[in-house]
Amino acid sequence: MNVTRPVGETGRFEIDIAEKTYTGADGVPVSVIRDFHLQIKPQSMTVLMGPSGCGKTTFLRVLAGLDQSFDGSIDMPADTRIGFMFQEPRLLPWRKVRKNIELVADEGFTEEDMVLLADALNIADKLDVYPNELSLGLARRAALARAFATRPNLLLLDEPFVSLDEPTADRLRRLLLEVWEARPTTAVLVTHNPREAVMLADELVLLAPRPTHVLETIPIDVPQNERTPAMIEEIFSDLLKRYPENFTG
Ligand SMILES: Nc1ncnc2c1ncn2[C@@H]1O[C@H](COP(=O)(O)OP(=O)(O)OP(=O)(O)O)[C@@H](O)[C@H]1O
Numbered sequence: 675m676n677v678t679r680p681v682g683e684t685g686r687f688e689i690d691i692a693e694k695t696y697t698g699a700d701g702v703p704v705s706v707i708r709d710f711h712l713q714i715k716p717q718s719m720t721v722l723m724g725p726s727g728c729g730k731t732t733f734l735r736v737l738a739g740l741d742q743s744f745d746g747s748i749d750m751p752a753d754t755r756i757g758f759m760f761q762e763p764r765l766l767p768w769r770k771v772r773k774n775i776e777l778v779a780d781e782g783f784t785e786e787d788m789v790l791l792a793d794a795l796n797i798a799d800k801l802d803v804y805p806n807e808l809s810l811g812l813a814r815r816a817a818l819a820r821a822f823a824t825r826p827n828l829l830l831l832d833e834p835f836v837s838l839d840e841p842t843a844d845r846l847r848r849l850l851l852e853v854w855e856a857r858p859t860t861a862v863l864v865t866h867n868p869r870e871a872v873m874l875a876d877e878l879v880l881l882a883p884r885p886t887h888v889l890e891t892i893p894i895d896v897p898q899n900e901r902t903p904a905m906i907e908e909i910f911s912d913l914l915k916r917y918p919e920n921f922t923g
Pocket residue numbers: 696697698706724725726727728729730731732733884
């Protein structure tokens with residue numbers, strides 16, 4: 675494997691994965707990512723959409739540095755701190771929510787920061803309970819608080835709102851936007867939900883089936899906080915016409 679991380683040379687996030695393979699149970703290598711090139715704009719929200727099993731989680735893990743066995747290079751600013759919100763909240767069940775957040779928080783994270791973050795995510799009254807007392811929606815909020823407490827400049831979110839009822843998912847998307855807009859962070863989010871993608875993305879990236887690569891990068895220029903439900907529907911219908919295979923109603 676040839677992994678290079680020329681950290682901080684460009685000040686941008688520049689991803690160039692020639693190939694990422696897994697070895698199957700039969701010992702045969704399976705290519706999951708191939709010829710994947712993507713530039714992520716600092717402080718933007720990049721949303722990745724692609725077919726099931728195409729390699730989205732694998733890509734996030736490679737980007738986070740959790741998986742370093744690939745051919746290619748990933749260039750990002752030297753001081754990049756990465757926050758990762760996994761599909762499952764992954765809170766430590768034997769620690770109260772507050773402790774889960776404190777354990778990963780950045781050094782300068784104060785009680786005042788904790789209160790501000792908990793207020794922003796509407797979990798102020800849940801800080802002193804254990805994770806197994808939380809609904810999935812609340813656990814996701816706690817996981818989001820934990821991700822932001824690291825004060826990441828690169829926040830990776832793997833289907834953060836999947837398996838939630840729509841009103842809860844919608845509230846959480848708005849909370850994510852509020853917290854993200856308040857502390858500009860480069861974010862990369864994976865979703866299967868096209869309306870969610872249109873609501874959140876500055877750049878919407880369509881991915882090919884496995885071995886995955888970028889099919890299309892679609893900028894959405896209207897600021898997220900100006901996107902009304904009608905506008906989201908309009909952008910969605912337009913994309914449905916232009917990319918019928920990638921967007922389904
Ligand atoms: N550790 C592993 N070893 C072998 N194969 C793996 C491993 N992890 C994932 N895979 C395979 O790699 C492919 C891509 O998996 P990945 O989880 O990255 O896809 P995904 O696009 O995130 O999927 P989904 O849309 O279902 O969340 C799948 O075929 C999966 O079975």
